[in-house]
Amino acid sequence: MQPRRRGRPGHDQDAVLAAAVRLFNAHGYDATSMFDVAESLSITKSTLYHHVSSKEQLLEMAVDRALGGLEEAAEEVRATTAPATDRLEQLIRRSVLVLAERLEFVTLLLRVHGNTEVELHALARRRDFDRIVTDLVKQAQTEGGIRADVxxxxxxxxxxxxxxxLVEWYRPDRGDPEAIATTVATLAFEGLRTR
Amino acid sequence: MQPRRRGRPGHDQDAVLAAAVRLFNAHGYDATSMFDVAESLSITKSTLYHHVSSKEQLLEMAVDRALGGLEEAAEEVRATTAPATDRLEQLIRRSVLVLAERLEFVTLLLRVHGNTEVELHALARRRDFDRIVTDLVKQAQTEGGIRADVxxxxxxxxxxxxxxxLVEWYRPDRGDPEAIATTVATLAFEGLRTR
Known part of the structure; x- marks a missing residue:
């Protein structure tokens, strides 16, 4: 990435974010400095601060990419009138695709356990998402689509x-995301046992 | 723990190991020093070295507790003559119980990604275990017990x-391990959808 004062600021910020997330995932958020991020992009710290205001802003943007994708998926299935079981299945499938597409961002999100405001806010959004999933399971049970004994x-x-x-094992050469989404849905809703 | 030269060395080593694993999980293996371990036990570093020879030995003992439990479970199901699907289900159930019982050790194991000899050896044992599970799935498919389309x-x-x-969410107040093992087995083998 070349330092640029004009033109494509969005592109530059994406490149900065990608580089930062790679370092956060490899060495840990705490162990990574803004100097490390600048160095990995071959830019100066002062150029880096043209693009982002702080390391915490990078973390916030990164976890927002992950959570934003999952929340959009939840929003889309909420908007349909399908039975809850089908909506749950759609949400699971969509979430697999989000993970495969935004793997580095979700990897970082799943490691967030800290006590800063950004981290606490991310954890709260994760809990909200978990609640949506649990509520869908309950609704599907009420409708009789999902077994009542779980x-x-x-x-x-x-x-x-x-x-x-997926953050532990997904790689593009391990099957395309649609096929993995189908395997997850098959295992979860139909089960592995033949009948 | 009181420093003791005589009596119950095994008990003392267990206490040292438990304290070390707590610190490794809370702050990271690299960020934890033998001084930190000694301090958390209110013993001197010299007393600590009566019990263990190095930080790496603590890591080795910890991941061995986790892997040992899983390997024993694999060994037990290998010894039976049940259909592969039933052996796979038994292995899944037993693994849930191992995780609930040795949660801190497995938490540490799942974070091991490094390049020391101890870490590489642990990763190799994990891969061997994964291969046993994959082979059981294949065998169950050959026997017709598990669907062929996964x-x-x-x-x-x-x-x-x-x-x-489970390392992310299990707590004793979230259901007893046997009940969780049954839910995992039900979801995996029967599927959530009613029929």
Missing amino acids: DPATAARLLFGMVNS | DPATAARLLFGMVNS
């Missing part, structure tokens, strides 16, 4: 245990 | 995505 909160946690595991 | 390696990763998610 605890809704546990089911929601296990569903996203599968989805979130 | 990729065995992806299925194995998703099954352990669910199991391993």
Whole structure:
């Protein structure tokens, strides 16, 4: 990336964000300095501060990319009138695609456990999302689409245990995201056992 | 823990290990020093070195507790003559119980990504375990017990995505481990959808 005062500021900020997230994931957020971010882009710290105001702003932007994708998916399924079971399945499938597409951002999000305002806000948004999933499971049980003998909160946690595991193992050569989304949905809703 | 030269060395080593793993999980392995471990036990560094020879030995013992539990479970199901699908289900259930019982050790294991000999050895044992799970899925498909339209390696990763998610959310007040093991097995083998 060349330092530029004019033109494509959005592009430059994306490049800065991508570089920062790579470093945060590799070495930890706390262990990464703004100097490290500047150095990895071969720009000066002063040029870096043309693009972003602080390390915390980079963290905020990164977790927003991850959460924004998941929240959009939740918003879209909320807008449909399909049975809750189908909406839940759609949300799971969409979430797998979001993870595959924004893997580095979600990886960072899932490691956020801290006590800064940005981190606490991200954790609160994660909890809101978890609540949407749990509520969908409950509604699907009320409608009779999902078996009544599972605890809704546990089911929601296990569903996203599968989805979130992508940050540990997903690579483009391990199947295309649509196929993985189908495998997750098949396992979760139909089960592995033949009948 | 009182420093003791005689009596219950095993107990003392367990206490040292538990304290070290708590610190490794809270602050990171690299960020934790032997001085930190000694201080958290209110013993001197010299007393600490009566119990363990190095920080790396503590890491090795900790990941061995986690991997040992999972490998024992794999060994036990290997010894039975049940259909592969039932052995896979048993292995999943047993793994949930191991995770709930050895949560701190498995939490540490799942964060191991480094390049020391101890870490590389732990990663190799994890890969061997993953291979056992994938092979069980394949065998179950050959026997016709598990649906043929899922990729065995992806299925194995998703099954352990669910199991391993316990390190993120399991607490004794969120259901007893046997009940969680049953929910995991129900979701994975029967699926959530009613029929």
